Amino acid sequence: METSIVESYFRQVESKWDENEVKDKDALARLVYRSNLLGSDAYINNTGGGNTSSKVMEKDPINGEEAEVLWVKGSGGDLRTAKKPNFASLYQQKLLKLQEIYHDMDNTGLKTPAEDSMTKMYPHCTYNLNPRAPSIDTPLHSFIPFKFVDHTHPVPVIAIATADNGPELMEKIYGDEVAWVDWMRPGFELGLKLQETIKENPDIRGIILGGHGLINWADDDQECYELSLELINKAAAYLEEHELGEEAFGGAKFESLAKDKRREVFGEVLPFLRGQVSQQNQFIGTIQDDETTLQFINSKDAPRLAELGTSCPDHFLRTKIKPLYVEWDPQSGSVDDLKEKIVEGLGEYRDDYADYYNNHKDEDSPDMRDPNPTVILIPGLGMVAWGKNKSESRVTAEFYTAAIGVMRGAESVANYTALPKQEAYDIEYWALEEAKLQRMPPESELSRQVVAVVGAGSGIGKALVTRLIEEGGTVAALDLNEEAAEATAKEVLDEIGMGIGVAGSDISGSGDIIGVGCDITDRSSVKEALKKVVLAYGGVDHVAVTAGLYPTPDQHGNVGDSAWDNSFAVNVKGNYIVADEVSEIWHAQNLKGSMVITTSANAVVPKSGSMAYDTSKSAANHLIRELAITLSPKVRVNGVAPATVVEGSSMFPRDRVIASLTKYGIEFSKEESTEALRDKLAGFYASRTLTQRNITLEQQCEAIYGLISSKFSNTTGHVIPVDGGLKDAFLR
Template sequence: MSPATLIENRWDDAKAAAMSEAGRLLYRSNLLGADKRITNFGGGNTSAKIAETDPLTGEPVTVLWVKGSGGDLGSMKQDGFATLYQAKLDALPRLYRGVAHEDEMVGLLPHCTFGLNPRAASIDTPLHAYLPYRHVDHMHPDAVIAIAAAANSEALTAAIYGGEIGWLPWKRPGFELGLWLSRFARENPAAKGVVLGGHGLFTWGDTAKDCYETTLRIINRAIAWFAEETAGKPVFGGVAHAPLDASRRRAVAARLMPAIRALIASDEKKVGHFDDSGPVLEFVGGRDLEALAALGTSCPDHFLRTKIRPLVVPFDPAADDPDAALAGLPEAIAAYRADYAAYYERCRHPDSPAMRDPNPVVYLVPGIGMITFARDKATARIAGEFYVNAINVMRGASTVSTYVGLDEQEAFDIEYWLLEEAKLRRMPKPRSLAGRIAYVTGGAGGIGSAIATRLLSEGAAVVLADIDRAALEAAVAQLGAGYGADMVRGVVADVTDEAAVIASFAAAMVEYGGLDILVSNAGISSAAPFEETTLETWNRNMAILGTGYFLASREAFRILKRQGLGGAIVFIASKNGLAASAGASAYCAAKAAEIHLARCLALEGAPDGIRVNTVNPDAVLRGSKIWQGEWRQQRAASNRIREDELEEFYRNRSLLKRSVFPEDIAEAVYFLVADLSAKSTGNIINVDAGNAASFSR
């Protein structure tokens, strides 16, 4: 086994020495959470029992610092820890009335809070509180869960670790498991940790560094053991399907993802993610794919994100016939929903919450990869990451033993845990465009990026298309920093190139899985007396402002109609499309063509719920690319003023005597794509501060 596959010890003594005990806990947590082989996003817990001064008595007290509810080890800050009086936690066991009353113990944890800390303690708090060690790590490393999910898990643990690491059978996280761990530690004082059947790993130490190094050492031992034991052995039953080449995989995904979305997003819009990484392709190409997928995941952190099992999409890579797969999708998803409903009915309790969305989250496509869908891109991506963790677990466990998924009733009891339901109900209301996917041409310009900002602020995922690669990359980086890298993508596209436009929409389908909104905004400007207007100038205006709008909207129309989920298209035209301007015939004529094309599309799109509207800006000088070159000079010359007088000139020309900015255009676009205007199509909104000549009626 190559040493590069082992997890590197990244502890820095000099850095840690300058930290407080709580600081070293955070440092350790961030190091552990940064590697998905150690624990998945949001998974695992760390803790430290730290001497503090009681703010009420001034006396020294021991405080349990433990990762709070909902945090992520890799990205959390100091305020991500719950803090609780250890003495008060020690008093809770006498109030414990047994497994049937587990959940009531969670309600007692806030009474143990130290320092008025608002961070809620998680259900895992007792798992740390009653271990007699200062520092405790609870991780979900793939290599150790592969041991925990094997049929002979206890024997494997003993063979790999001897007595250094113990073993406990599956138990749902909570107070009872906390008492189990406490009892194990008392009875096995030499142990450095314990494997929890079907779940994960606990390790401990006297110092933060000692605990961190023990965790790494135990995980690396499992990694090395599996590397040796699986060397040369077929995995997942051997190869049944070789993967198609990368470009073909993406092409098939681009066909499948909108079709899947159409079948699962009628009640709630969803965003997709595609993964064709090595572990995924190995799994979806294996002979045992369907058998292993049907067993479901083992670790509760996995199936809370992925549902208990995925859907294997009926696609034969040898035939490479996406149409056949598309034809089989409705029946396959309907069967999955029926199976999920039956699972709910078999396992439900009288007080169980109502059945949630029965659609699959994970879709495995032989020879192609894995598709995941969720309420937003980040959740879809993370669900995929969790299933990759599950794949790694199945790979190890099924190669050296028999893989065992979590018992169905146990899985249901966690998925529909009343405490989990309460957490879901506390989540904030989704923003108005949550789950929607937008494509904006001219996205790197001032108006385009303002539109993207407005849509992102309401929860939409946005694809920016632009011909200027450098400007596009800068815009994507800036918007990603503000709204999250998952929420924005960029595609380089010349809107006058049919093949480039089609390819850019296909790329958007692979990135997000569908489309709800098109904002056609790419533009240029030109000015010249009519007799001096060259054919080149005329054709360039018509190509970008006419053909470009046609090609983008035609591709969007095709996708929206196939999805059957409705949609919204907005053209950014111009005041000049309604009111002629001397010396700009090519520009005005092309903008008029845009407006009339939008009206035609409104007629054709209405039966499919596709709304098409137009925004007419005027004189948006700030941030607009078309005002940075000759157009600015030409407009100034045409009006016999200096360039620096243009903004004041246009402001005073307007009826309202106000300047128009990119964010004003963005606000009109938002109105037209949101449900606020659900009954509006074929309309024009002038955003020009008032210009009587361009009144549309």
């Protein structure tokens, strides 16, 4: 058994400021640099959260005079990845004048219609027609009377901000250099409160926002950045001094299962779990089972703290009001027991969420959102986070990891407190948040769906991977050559600017595509490959098999018995093994899915010289029909039958191309490049078709994608020819 004991959690952060990087840059570029530094560490600031700003003198494009402009991170931006276009620009003096028309209509300090209406005034303050929408946090930055402002969500500071004696702890840690402002929703009223607090305490250097985070300022940008780190480090040092180690969260109640056992159980339960949480919206998963996470989940206090939920608004907008804690004993419970506990727990969670919505909604509330949890905690196993894609599920896991740190710190020095449910609801269903959701572009065709491409190391499979990623798919690139599969994944991820996802790496770190080795003639290899896909994403929705074997005949057109066996092992039985193994995942998920098998025009065109290949492909055509019956009604099975695709195919090495050119009497020179020879052969094949056009990878990919997509949702058991019009292949 593995036991999770974290002796130390809170750490010091070091300055990464390099003046040489910014000495010749303009003010906006320096703001980008500062923002990226603060956003590069999730311990300092979570993805998409926090804001930074700079007040800069700029030339007014109308009168040419100098005007003070507030550059602030725009709505929906992320400090880690932000570039210049991600920052809004507003006339500072116009923003200040908005205070003259603002009224707290019921004088409660809570959010009012006037508060929300002020966001409609920000566009009137825009400098130089900047299209970037300003954040709702804009007043926080504008109303603080300093040039540079950092607002972050550091784990140690939020721990103090959520402690039931937070103001007392703040005074112990900071003395009189930091002030406290009780919880208020971000916006105009909070900006006014910060302005008032600084006016009353002119010597403070920062403010802790109750339940929320940290805001601090300076008149020098490097000083502002380093002050952020200084204030974070003071909180971290205090919490480190009081760190409880193995006694954190009341000590351990359960032991973790050994890593291999966790992977085994996760591999079995994840597709079932994914199906259960995807009944309204389909999700992609991320597992997290590091020592820190497991110590929390295995602890005595985990059920109580999980039920309280998160506090920082940025956290629970991703993690929902609370996670689902599954009451399962990893030492005595079976996987079947776990599944029963999951069903029971999800039922209770959905009921709780409906009560939460109904008890706090008002007449203007949007409709209730998906009541399923986005974070699930399982003792002995770890955390599973869910999102509409891999990136979102990883961020959700990141946010709850931060929440665990917050609870760890708060509970080590006091009692952790969460936001009142009404305040949490008002954030989650805030009209401004709803408007932000409505502005998001529609999801892509394959969003929320996992596609396994078998044969992704070259040819059609490799080209297909890119097509599926373009349509929002989450892709597992499988190939007999594991290095080729990983190379495909790396090429795609480098192209779209995300890191490499290799199945052998930490499973929580895989990206929107992973490369996996898989021999489809070996059931154990297929089973292990699919397990890696499940651990990376939670399940599988679609499978496209483009792998195939063409045995090269001798000079008389014959192949040996072993070549016959290999042809059927790859082209027929291999497809069956893949379908048979993935069917267990499909059955557990109980979600719609599809399978597309690449056969060949040769399956229906009798000819000499490729008997083993042609008959195996003919068998594959019938396998498609059999599988369509077996896997219905949830899973559709279809095929694509290309004529010979020479482009990029691993089945056309130089020797085979030369042999084919010789066979067909096509003139060539052995000095010509392989690609030139392939072009000649492809041209010959095209000349035999009705359309007289080359058969391309793109055409095959489009056919496979179409069959996977909803466009062919009522098509199953069919083989679609993509052969340029081979009259000999017309079915009769």
